[in-house]
Amino acid sequence: MKSPFLKGDHTVKNAKELLEDFIKASWRDPKVMVSMFTEDGGLELPYLTDFGYPERFAGAEGITGFTKFLQETFPGLQLENLKIFIETPDQVFAEYEFTAVSTKTGRKVHQLFFARLVSENGKIKLVREGMNSAEVARAVFKQGIPELPPRTDDQRGIPLERQRAGSEPRRYGMMVCHPSPSRAAEILFQPRSASGQP
Secondary structure: OOOOEEEOOEEEOOHHHHHHHHHHHOOOOHHHHHHHEEEEEEEEOHHHHHHOOOOEEEHHHHHHHHHHHHHHHOOOOOOEEEEEEEEOOOEEEEEEEEEEEOOOOOOEEEEEEEEEEEEEOOEEEEEEEEEOHHHHHHHHOOOOOOOOOOOEOOOOOOEHHHHHHOOOOEEEOOEEEOOOHHHHHHHHHOOOOOOOOO
């Protein structure tokens, strides 16, 4: 349901409309992408840290750099098949995907994202995406999925392999990796206590 609101003489887009514009833009033009975000807004991809990439790309420099990286790796990339699961005026949780050939490996990659978008005054404050890490490896490593060394969770001191073996979902900031995108969305939109936990 569309719910734009007015600020002065201009209609300010809500979170859903911003996400629809984000999908249409698909990281093709750095100037367009920068203009969609607030000055301190950014994109967060927590699972990229497993492959040696930064988690956050923010500000004009960060967003421009990420746009160029995507277009160099996946020329003509087009996000598609947007499915919205939860929507409020300033937040939306959705799923989308793309299929493209990586220039780094020559492999065809099909990447599925689930993401939370937060808006502020008609611009994107945050896009936080979860993705298929196996497809990242196919896109950037010629040998495919590399043998990754064990990694320790700095906050809890527990090897991630032990966390994965248990029933507790893995947490990356506010993103929780659950089998169901709709369940992950419920966690993301739960009221949070002062400690930051749902």
